[in-house]
Amino acid sequence: MLAVVTFIIVFGILVIVHEFGHFYAAKKSGILVREFSIGMGPKLIQTRKNGTTYTLRLLPLGGYVRMAGTQDDDNEIKPGTTATIRLNDKGIISRIDLSSKNIDIDGIPVQIVKADLIDDLTMTVFENGEEEQEKKYSVDHDATIVEEDGTEILIAPRDVHFQSATLWRRIVTNFAGPFNNVILSIVSFMIVAFMMGGVQDLSSNQVGEVQKDTPAYSAGIREGDKIVEINNEKTKTFKDIQSEISKAKDKSISLTVAHNKNTETIKVTPKKVNGSDSKIIGIKPSTDDSFMAKVKYGFIQPFAIAAMILTVLGHMITGGFSLDQLSGPVGIYSLTSQVASQGVISVISFIGMLSINLGIMNLIPIPALDGGKLLLNFIEGIRGKPISEEREGIINLIGVVILVVLMVAVTWNDIQRFFIH
Incomplete structure (x- = not known):
């Protein structure tokens, strides 16, 4: 159960942070973000703010951003679709309800003949079952549309489409998702470093922890010592130490170790890890807690x-x-x-x-x-x-x-x- 919950949280954080990058860049670029969803599948709750509908969906796996005019944004209303429209005080359509879940008592039941919610912003309908006479309405630029699952979002006129933004703004919007993942990675590893109280200093040849019952401990190497040379090769960093130990062909290697002001040369026999070719002597790098x-x-x-x-x-x-x-x-x-x-x-x-x-x-x-x-x-x-x-x-x-x-x-x-x- 712990693994399932952790997987959902980890996967959710990764996707939501990624999608938030696209969302933020699109909003700043004048592109209409019609929906920002957390989760997938059937809608549970929704709220709308600053032109974007925020939804929480049933399946807690990631999420998505729905930008106006993109490939996954469907604006088409097929002829013959039944709907309920609501008019503002100027007789212009302000709300189109395609859902059968809720009855809009303030709306007018219609059958849609033709709808252009992108360029002309008009809708031709048969009103109240009067199929012999068509009626044409203008649609408000900021009208909302209630989809079949009950999600209410803004319509998407041409001027707020993704493709209507400048090329540079579209590039930034497309790049913002991966960029956010880089930022998340940086923040995550910073948090890890602070939680650990410090980080391994691989730029130094100073020894940190020495594990007991290991070749290094048996040879007398202790925390704070510096390994300055292995098999006559200078080792200025811990990476140098790891490299020389891994490529040592002899059964034993010669280490020049500095204890405070004293230096001595000792023999150590590395041991293999779990039958692999990797060799260790049982030391860890020092910790930098700055x-x-x-x-x-x-x-x-x-x-x-x-x-x-x-x-x-x-x-x-x-x-x-x-x-x-x-x-x-x-x-x-x-x-x-x-x-x-x-x-x-x-x-x-x-x-x-x-x-x-x-x-x-x-x-x-x-x-x-x-x-x-x-x-x-x-x-x-x-x-x-x-x-x-x-x-x-x-x-x-x-x-x-x-x-x-x-x-x-x-x-x-x-x-x-x-x-x-």
Whole structure:
């Protein structure tokens, strides 16, 4: 149960922070955000503020931002649809109710003949069942429409569409989601550093904790000592120490250790970890508990992870693709169940790691991902005109198909890895 709750919280934070980036940038760019949803599926509650309807939905898995004029924003009302319209004091439609859940006693029942809620802002209807005479109404620019599930949102006139914003503003809006994931990762690792009380100082060759019953402890190495040389190779940082230990071919290695002002050379035999080729002697780096060290950790850790991700992506391109290099929801859930048992700090670190991962993966130029949208933006900038909506729709459809196929393959591979084998 703890794993399920942790997975929902982690996944929800990642998606909501990502979508909030798109939401904030769109609002600042003059693009109408018709709905900001937390969760998916049937609507539970809703409220509307500053032109955006905020909804809470039944399935607590992520959320979404619905911007006017985008591919996933449906504005069409089919002829023959029954509705209830409400007029303002000027006889202009201010509300269109397509839902059958609630009866608008102040509204007029109509059958819609034609509706243009984008350019002309007009609606032609048969009123009160009088099908022999059509009546044409103007629709207010800020009119609302109640959808079949009861969600009330603003209509989407052309001037507040995503495509009506300048190219630069659209680029910022598309990039804002992954950017927010980077910010979340930085903040997460800063929080981790402060909760731990400090961070490992890999830039120093000073020894921190020495584990008992290990080669280092048996050889007399203690906290505060400095390992200045291994097998006649200078070791100025803890990374140098790790590197020299890992590549040592002999059964024993020679360490030059500084105890305060005294220096001595000792022999240590590293031991392998769980039968692998990794070698350890049982030491940890010293801890830097300064304020700036904790702040720097928030930046260093995400970008170190980002470098690893980019390296893996490079190998996937040049060295062959394998599904084992990817994880879907099943793989993330399996990892979440392990992390949840290790405490809050591990969960927050996990959020930071996943967030930078999500940000980078979203920037891959595959149609339907943010990276694919940015690629289309750059192509538009080069061409001097946008790609037609029809072509963009086809490109995005291809991207969705690719992502769905890949997700199914990755999910099945995860099930085999974590639950069958």
